[in-house]
Amino acid sequence: MRVSATRNDDRGAHLEIHGLRKDFGSQRVLRGVDLKVSPGEFLVVIGRSGCGKSTLLRLIAGLEVPTAGELFINGRPVRGLNPETRIVFQDARLLPWKRVIDNVGIGLQGKWRSRAEQALAQVGLVGRERDWPGVLSGGQRQRVALARALASEPRLLLLDEPLGALDALTRIEMQRLIEGIWQEQQFTALLITHDVEEAVALADRVVLIEDGVISMDVDVPLARPRKRGDPAFAALVDEILSRVLGEERTGNVTVFAVPERHESPPHNEQRRNRGLSL
Amino acid sequence: MKVPRAAHSFFNRGLPWLLPILAIGAWQILSDVGVLSSKILPAPTDVLKAAWHLTQTGELIQNILISFRRAVMGLLIGGSVGFMLGLLNGMSLLAEKFFDTSVQMIRNIPHLAMIPLVILWFGIGEEAKVFLVALGVLFPVYVNTLHGLRSVDAGLIEMGRVYGLRSWSLFWTVILPGALPSILVGIRFALGIMWLSLIVAETIASDSGIGYMAMNAREFMQTDVVVLSILLYALLGKLADVIARWLERLSLQWHPNYQNV
Numbered sequence: 001m002r003v004s005a006t007r008n009d010d011r012g013a014h015l016e017i018h019g020l021r022k023d024f025g026s027q028r029v030l031r032g033v034d035l036k037v038s039p040g041e042f043l044v045v046i047g048r049s050g051c052g053k054s055t056l057l058r059l060i061a062g063l064e065v066p067t068a069g070e071l072f073i074n075g076r077p078v079r080g081l082n083p084e085t086r087i088v089f090q091d092a093r094l095l096p097w098k099r100v101i102d103n104v105g106i107g108l109q110g111k112w113r114s115r116a117e118q119a120l121a122q123v124g125l126v127g128r129e130r131d132w133p134g135v136l137s138g139g140q141r142q143r144v145a146l147a148r149a150l151a152s153e154p155r156l157l158l159l160d161e162p163l164g165a166l167d168a169l170t171r172i173e174m175q176r177l178i179e180g181i182w183q184e185q186q187f188t189a190l191l192i193t194h195d196v197e198e199a200v201a202l203a204d205r206v207v208l209i210e211d212g213v214i215s216m217d218v219d220v221p222l223a224r225p226r227k228r229g230d231p232a233f234a235a236l237v238d239e240i241l242s243r244v245l246g247e248e249r250t251g252n253v254t255v256f257a258v259p260e261r262h263e264s265p266p267h268n269e270q271r272r273n274r275g276l277s278l
Numbered sequence: 279m280k281v282p283r284a285a286h287s288f289f290n291r292g293l294p295w296l297l298p299i300l301a302i303g304a305w306q307i308l309s310d311v312g313v314l315s316s317k318i319l320p321a322p323t324d325v326l327k328a329a330w331h332l333t334q335t336g337e338l339i340q341n342i343l344i345s346f347r348r349a350v351m352g353l354l355i356g357g358s359v360g361f362m363l364g365l366l367n368g369m370s371l372l373a374e375k376f377f378d379t380s381v382q383m384i385r386n387i388p389h390l391a392m393i394p395l396v397i398l399w400f401g402i403g404e405e406a407k408v409f410l411v412a413l414g415v416l417f418p419v420y421v422n423t424l425h426g427l428r429s430v431d432a433g434l435i436e437m438g439r440v441y442g443l444r445s446w447s448l449f450w451t452v453i454l455p456g457a458l459p460s461i462l463v464g465i466r467f468a469l470g471i472m473w474l475s476l477i478v479a480e481t482i483a484s485d486s487g488i489g490y491m492a493m494n495a496r497e498f499m500q501t502d503v504v505v506l507s508i509l510l511y512a513l514l515g516k517l518a519d520v521i522a523r524w525l526e527r528l529s530l531q532w533h534p535n536y537q538n539v
Contacts, residue, residue: 061440063436063439081439081440083442085440086441087437087440089437091433093434093436093437095434095452095455096533097455097458097533098455106438106441106442106443106451107441132532134534148441152441152442
């Protein structure tokens with residue numbers, strides 16, 4: 001499908017999905033998804049609310065059982081939860097009755113404390129070990145959640161819109177943090193977002209899910225670290241955004257103008273006030 | 279609101295006791311000037327004298343200890359049964375289907391209505407009192423344990439599973455701590471019911487304990503002892519509440535409501 005930048009095959013998991021279908025009752029959420037993710041690749045899945053992208057992530061994590069089709073991680077079929085896969089949820093999901101360090105150590109065996117401390121250092125939260133989650137800001141909570149995921153050294157990290165609830169500045173900061181850790185640890189990353197700019201900033205490859213199938217699959221050939229002001233960056237964001245909104249490409253249109261330029265786009269209410277988001 | 283330290287300390291510790299102290303002061307004055315007859319309500323000093331007298335004969339301490347023992351036994355038995363039943367029904371849908379209807383039916387019988395039957399079963403011995411207290415505290419603990427377990431954040435349970443927690447570790451790490459605030463509310467309710475049940479049981483059918491002391495004193499027109507008994511219940515009730523709050527604060531340190539208190 002694509003040639004990923006050469007990465008260490010021992011670290012990142014190889015993910016392969018064939019004809020994946022998921023129904024909830026009579027509702028077809030995913031209707032035949034085929035996807036291959038190379039070890040160490042950073043894949044970003046975008047799509048509108050309710051397109052099935054979260055369901056895809058939950059299927060990969062083993063939290064849901066597919067109606068039809070198969071998933072393989074490193075050649076082994078996915079049957080239920082997998083210790084090599086970790087999720088960072090949108091709402092950090094820290095246990096409020098455990099201190100930061102104990103939250104990071106959840107599920108670790110043996111000498112967990114040093115690993116938890118190391119993970120906290122990676123996300124820049126040294127010195128907050130004894131804090132209760134209740135006193136942390138939204139961004140800090142998400143950092144703890146990220147540290148918790150990293151502490152068990154996953155080979156596949158699933159990120160379910162982890163930055164969706166953060167303010168714009170914290171979001172960019174977190175994107176840089178995630179990118180840096182991913183480059184260092186070389187796990188396979190799958191990020192779900194509805195922020196096209198975030199997708200282009202982080203992805204090796206962007207996949208769009210529409211009506212339960214993959215309707216777009218583009219590589220992001222930009223060098224890292226990526227600059228948002230870069231014309232190539234803006235052009236790619238624009239291209240993907242136009243595709244997502246189901247429009248013909250309109251040339252060098254500034255990204256922010258896209259939602260307002262059309263009188264009666266479909267699903268108008270979803271796009272209101274969101275700028276780049278869908 | 280900024281308050282100076284000394285005033286702040288009074289605000290926290292002194293203020294809650296101001297009203298009881300004023301009430302007792304007014305009561306003393308009204309008794310002294312003769313507005314309150316000692317047959318209706320003896321002066322606080324008379325109540326203190328009665329307390330002193332009963333302490334010297336050993337009767338007071340003995341009756342307090344007997345009542346206290348009954349209360350604690352009933353609470354432990356009823357509380358554990360309620361907790362276990364709540365746990366069972368909270369963790370297993372099958373168990374809830376099987377038990378809950380019966381539990382709800384029994385719960386709606388005022389447990390004090392059982393007194394005639396309880397006297398027939400156990401006479402007026404210890405078992406009768408402990409049984410009534412246990413029956414009374416069982417239900418608030420049961421209902422709140424069940425509710426607590428049911429309202430644990432499903433997202434946190436899912437997170438626990440994704441991060442490798444299974445059955446017991448999931449229960450100890452996520453489910454029980456999540457249900458704890460509600461369980462503690464149940465225990466505080468239970469403490470109130472515990473004293474109520476004990477007072478009624480001791481007043482109606484007993485040959486020892488604070489309630490018995492009060493009923494006995496009534497026969498001899500010792501109003502001061504009757505009032506003393508009532509005040510004792512008030513103090514013991516307050517003591518139980520203080521212990522419950524202390525437990526809450528200890529186990530809910532993480533909770534924003536209990537921080538920096």
